[in-house]
Amino acid sequence: FAAKLGRIGPLLGAKNLGAMLTIVPPGKRAFPFHAHLNVDEMMFILEGTGTYRFGEDEYKVKPGDMLAAPQGGAEVAHQIINTGGSDLRYLAFSTNAECGVVVYPDSNKFLTVTGIPEGGSPMDAKFRHLGHIGAGEAGYFDGEEE
Numbered sequence: 001f002a003a004k005l006g007r008i009g010p011l012l013g014a015k016n017l018g019a020m021l022t023i024v025p026p027g028k029r030a031f032p033f034h035a036h037l038n039v040d041e042m043m044f045i046l047e048g049t050g051t052y053r054f055g056e057d058e059y060k061v062k063p064g065d066m067l068a069a070p071q072g073g074a075e076v077a078h079q080i081i082n083t084g085g086s087d088l089r090y091l092a093f094s095t096n097a098e099c100g101v102v103v104y105p106d107s108n109k110f111l112t113v114t115g116i117p118e119g120g121s122p123m124d125a126k127f128r129h130l131g132h133i134g135a136g137e138a139g140y141f142d143g144e145e146e
Contacts, residue, residue: 033053041065046089047086048087049083
């Protein structure tokens with residue numbers, strides 16, 4: 001896992017829509033395979049090539065491709081992997097929710113957040129809990145493949 005992230009939404013004054021530039025080096029992925037229970041996401045590939053894991057399927061991606069990740073469970077879990085030889089750059093857009101719940105099917109984890117300050121990220125939330133479903137607290141990369 002490795003990525004450079006640039007949050008754009010708050011810089012433009014967006015309140016209910018998130019926007020972020022993500023740059024992923026070759027052979028890496030920015031985030032674990034995940035699904036948002038109450039947030040929709042879309043990603044637009046700017047540069048590079050990769051693989052989009054979506055539910056049980058995988059799709060090759062290239063510049064100009066637009067990807068959707070609607071809210072839901074494991075059936076819409078998603079992850080972009082840089083399988084090319086240069087940086088993969090994409091814009092990610094998402095709806096913002098007062099409370100967020102994310103599930104991680106590969107590692108049987110969940111994340112809940114609420115109280116994100118205006119212009120803040122989930123890491124800034126007043127309440128944040130990451131745990132194994134039915135088994136207590138977890139670290140963000142616990143159970144994820146390297």
